[in-house]
Amino acid sequence: xxxxxxxxxxxxxxxxxxxxxxxxxxxxxxxxxxxxxxxxxxxxxxxxxxxxxxxxxxxxxxxxxxxxxxxxxxxxxxxxxxxxxxxxxxxxxxxxxxxxxxxxxxxxxxxxxxxxxxxxxxxxxxxxxxxxxxxxxxxxxxxxxxxxxxxxxxxxxxxxxxxxxxxxxxxxxxxxxxxxxxxxxxxxxxxxxxxxxxxxxxxxxxxxxxxxxxxxxxxxxxxxxxxxxxxxxxxxxxxxxxxxxxxxxxxxxxxxxxxxxxxxxxxxxxxxxxxxxxxxxxxxxxxxxxxxxxxxxxxxxxxxxxxxxxxxxxxxxxxxxx
Amino acid sequence: xxxxxxxxxxxxxxxxxxxxxxxxxxxxxxxxxxxxxxxxxxxxxxxxxxxxxxxxxxxxxxxxxxxxxxxxxxxxxxxxxxxxxxxxxxxxxxxxxxxxxxxxxxxxxxxxxxxxxxxxxxxxxxxxxxxxxxxxxxxxxxxxxxxxxxxxxxxxxxxxxxxxxxxxxxxxxxxxxxxxxxxxxxxxxxxxxxxxxxxxxxxxxxxxxxxxxxxxxxxxxxxxxxxxxxxxxxxxxxxxxxxxxxxxxxxxxxxxxxxxxxxxxxxxxxxxxxxxxxxxxxxxxxxxxxxxxxxxxxxxxxxxxxxxxxxxxxxxxxxxxxxxxxxxxxxxxxxxxxxxxxxxxxxxxxxxxxxxxxxxxxxxxxxxxxxxxxxxxxxxxxxxxxxxxxxxxxxxxxxxxxxxxxxxxxxxxxx
Numbered sequence: 025x026x027x028x029x030x031x032x033x034x035x036x037x038x039x040x041x042x043x044x045x046x047x048x049x050x051x052x053x054x055x056x057x058x059x060x061x062x063x064x065x066x067x068x069x070x071x072x073x074x075x076x077x078x079x080x081x082x083x084x085x086x087x088x089x090x091x092x093x094x095x096x097x098x099x100x101x102x103x104x105x106x107x108x109x110x111x112x113x114x115x116x117x118x119x120x121x122x123x124x125x126x127x128x129x130x131x132x133x134x135x136x137x138x139x140x141x142x143x144x145x146x147x148x149x150x151x152x153x154x155x156x157x158x159x160x161x162x163x164x165x166x167x168x169x170x171x172x173x174x175x176x177x178x179x180x181x182x183x184x185x186x187x188x189x190x191x192x193x194x195x196x197x198x199x200x201x202x203x204x205x206x207x208x209x210x211x212x213x214x215x216x217x218x219x220x221x222x223x224x225x226x227x228x229x230x231x232x233x234x235x236x237x238x239x240x241x242x243x244x245x246x247x248x249x250x251x252x253x254x255x256x257x258x259x260x261x262x263x264x265x266x267x268x269x270x271x272x273x274x275x276x277x278x279x280x281x282x283x284x285x286x287x288x289x290x291x292x293x294x295x296x297x298x299x300x301x302x303x304x305x306x307x308x309x310x311x312x313x314x315x316x317x318x319x320x321x322x323x324x325x326x327x328x329x330x331x332x333x334x335x336x337x338x339x340x341x342x343x344x345x346x
Numbered sequence: 347x348x349x350x351x352x353x354x355x356x357x358x359x360x361x362x363x364x365x366x367x368x369x370x371x372x373x374x375x376x377x378x379x380x381x382x383x384x385x386x387x388x389x390x391x392x393x394x395x396x397x398x399x400x401x402x403x404x405x406x407x408x409x410x411x412x413x414x415x416x417x418x419x420x421x422x423x424x425x426x427x428x429x430x431x432x433x434x435x436x437x438x439x440x441x442x443x444x445x446x447x448x449x450x451x452x453x454x455x456x457x458x459x460x461x462x463x464x465x466x467x468x469x470x471x472x473x474x475x476x477x478x479x480x481x482x483x484x485x486x487x488x489x490x491x492x493x494x495x496x497x498x499x500x501x502x503x504x505x506x507x508x509x510x511x512x513x514x515x516x517x518x519x520x521x522x523x524x525x526x527x528x529x530x531x532x533x534x535x536x537x538x539x540x541x542x543x544x545x546x547x548x549x550x551x552x553x554x555x556x557x558x559x560x561x562x563x564x565x566x567x568x569x570x571x572x573x574x575x576x577x578x579x580x581x582x583x584x585x586x587x588x589x590x591x592x593x594x595x596x597x598x599x600x601x602x603x604x605x606x607x608x609x610x611x612x613x614x615x616x617x618x619x620x621x622x623x624x625x626x627x628x629x630x631x632x633x634x635x636x637x638x639x640x641x642x643x644x645x646x647x648x649x650x651x652x653x654x655x656x657x658x659x660x661x662x663x664x665x666x667x668x669x670x671x672x673x674x675x676x677x678x679x680x681x682x683x684x685x686x687x688x689x690x691x692x693x694x695x696x697x698x699x700x701x702x703x704x705x706x707x708x709x710x711x712x713x714x715x716x717x718x719x720x721x722x723x724x725x726x727x728x729x730x731x732x733x734x735x736x737x738x739x740x741x742x743x744x745x746x747x748x749x750x751x752x753x754x755x756x757x758x759x760x761x
Binding site for chain 1: 641690693739
C-alpha cells in the first residue's frame with residue numbers, strides 16, 4: 025500500500041503559467057469529487073490572487089468547491105512556521121523551541137542557512153501527503169506550485185543533500201523517507217512550458233535532470249498555445265505573397281472598414297504565420313521528449329475563475345488527473 | 347539617436363503607435379542611451395522575476411554601451427545556451443572573456459557567466475592559509491553550501507560584482523608595459539533567477555547577520571570555550587540541536603564554522619562594501635518585467651523594495667509588449683467585420699481571418715496597456731520603456747543590437 029497520497033509537483037520556467045496550471049489541476053481533481061490540497065512554497069501569494077481570496081495564512085483553508093463534493097484547500101507554506109511546527113510535532117520542543125528562537129536559530133535556519141528553507145518546504149508537503157484521518161489519507165491529492173524548472177531538481181533533491189550531511193539520527197531518517205516519497209510512483213513532476221525556444225530547452229534539460237535523479241516526470245504541459253486561426257488556403261496565399269493589398273482592401277470596404285488598414289492586416293497575418301511556424305517547430309522538439317504532452321490554449325481574456333474552470337475541464341478530458 | 351523612448355508597432359516599419367503612453371515622448375519615458383552615455387554610471391543591475399528577459403536585456407544593454415565606447419563587463423548568471431554562445435560564453439572558467447564581433451569604437455565588451463562554487467572556492471583560497479583552505483574545502487558542510495544549496499548563488503553574485511568593480515581601480519598595462527586605462531568602466535549585472543531579485547538584495551545583509559548571529563557565536567563557543575556562555579539556555583539549545591541533528595552533524599558544523607571564522611571578517615567587509623556600492627550614485631537598477639499580471643506585480647513589489655533600501659532605481663523595462671499595426675480598428679469592430687466576411691468570396695474569407703488575428707492581438711495589447719497604466723498610476727515617478735515582442739528568441743549579436751535599439755527607443759522591426 026502507498027505510504028503517501030498522490031503528489032503532483034508543478035514546475036515550469038517563470039512566465040509559463042505554472043501557478044495557473046497547478047490551480048487548474050486542483051480544480052480538475054475537485055471536479056471529480058476529490059479533496060485536494062494546493063500549496064505554494066515561494067511566498068508569492070499567487071494562489072490567493074488567482075482565486076481572488078485574501079492572502080493565505082499558514083493554515084489549510086478551503087478556497088473552492090468542485091462538483092460531486094470535491095474540495096480545494098490551499099496552503100501557503102511559510103518556512104519559519106513550518107520549522108516551529110516541526111519542532112513541536114516531532115520533538116515536543118516547547119521550552120527548547122523558544123530557546124532556539126531566542127538564540128536566533130529559527131531565524132538562522134529559515135532565512136540565512138542556505139538550503140534549510142527547501143528542507144522545511146518539502147518537509148511540510150511530505151507531512152501533508154502522509155497525513156491520515158482514520159485509515160485513509162487526509163487528502164486525495166496534494167498539488168505543489170513548485171519553484172521554477174531551473175531549480176526544481178535541486179529543490180526536490182535537497183533531502184538527499186541532507187542525507188549526505190547527516191549520516192545518522194532523526195534528521196537522516198526523515199530526509200531518507202522524504203526522498204523515498206519524492207521517488208515513489210505516487211509522485212508526478214509536471215513541467216509547464218510555452219512553445220518558445222528557451223522554455224522548451226529548459227523543459228528538455230529539466231526532464232533529463234529529474235530523470236537522472238530518479239524523480240518521476242509526469243506530463244509536459246504546453247500552456248498558452250495559440251490556436252491556428254488561418255485556413256490552409258490563406259496560409260498558402262500568405263506564404264506565397266499572393267494575398268494582395270487590393271483584395272483585402274476591397275473586402276474591408278465592403279464591411280465599412282478603412283481600407284488603408286489592409287497592408288497592416290496582411291503584415292499581421294504574416295507575423296502570425298511566423299509565430300505559428302516557430303510554435304510548431306518547438307512542439308516537434310517536444311514530441312521527442314519521451315513524456316506525454318498536454319496542450320492548454322491561450323485564453324484571450326486572461327485568467328480568471330471562469331478560465332480556471334475551462335482549463336480544469338481540459339485537464340480532466342485529457343486524463344492528466346486520472 | 348532620438349533620445350525618445352519610442353517603441354515600434356510589431357507589424358509595420360517606422361510607424362509609431364498612438365496607443366497609450368508608449369508612443370509619444372513623455373516625462374515618464376526611460377532614456378536608456380542617456381544612462382549608458384553617462385560616464386558616472388558604473389553599475390547597472392537588471393532585476394525582476396523569472397522569464398521576463400532579464401539576461402537578454404542585460405546583454406543588449408552591455409553591447410549597446412560597448413558600441414558607444416564604454417568599456418563594459420557583463421556578468422550573467424544563467425544565460426540560455428544560444429544566447430551564451432552568441433557572446434562566446436562557451437567556457438565556464440569564471441573570468442570575463444572578450445566578446446567577438448562587437449563593433450567597437452574605443453569601447454570593449456567582456457562577458458562572463460557566474461560559477462558559484464568556483465567563486466566561493468577562490469574566496470576561501472585567497473583569504474585562508476593553504477592548510478586551512480584545504481580543511482574548509484573538504485568539509486561536507488562547505489561542499490553542500492558552495493555547490494548545491496539555494497541562496498549561495500546570490501551571495502556569490504554579490505561577491506563577484508564586488509571583485510569586478512574592485513578592478514576598476516587597477517589599470518592594465520599596454521604592450522610597452524606602460525599603465526593604460528582601467529579594463530572596465532561599466533558593469534552590467536543580471537540577477538540570479540530567484541523568486542524575485544529580493545534574495546539578491548538581501549545577500550549582503552543576510553551574510554552580515556549570519557556572521558553577527560548569536561547562533562554562529564554559540565557554535566563557535568565550544569571550540570573557543572568561554573565558560574560564561576555555558577548557561578542554562580545554552581545547555582538546552584545544544585541538547586535540542588543534538589537531538590535534532592545528531593552529534594556528528596553538530597560537530598561537522600562546528601568544525602566548519604571554526605575553520606571559517608578567520609574568513610568572516612573579510613567576508614562581512616566585502617558584503618557590506620558591495621551593499622554600499624549598490625546604493626551609490628554610480629549604480630542604476632533597472633526593473634525588468636513582462637506585461638503579465640504576475641510579472642508586473644513582482645515589478646511593483648521590487649520598485650517599492652528598492653526605494654525602501656535606498657537603492658537608485660533608473661526605471662522599468664517592460665519586455666515583450668504586443669504592438670499592432672492598424673490599431674485604429676478595435677477588437678469589437680474587427681470581430682464583427684470578420685463575422686460578416688466569413689461567408690463571402692475567397693478574398694473575403696482571407697480578410698475575415700486576418701481580422702480575427704487582429705482582434706486577438708488588440709485584446710492582448712489592450713490588456714497589456716491596462717497593466718502598464720495601473721503600474722504608472724501606482725508608481726508615477728518610475729520612468730518606463732516598452733520593448734516590442736519579437737517573433738523569435740535572440741541568439742546572436744544582431745538580435746541583441748536590435749533589442750538594444752528598441753530599449754533606446756529607436757525604430758526597429760519585428761524579427
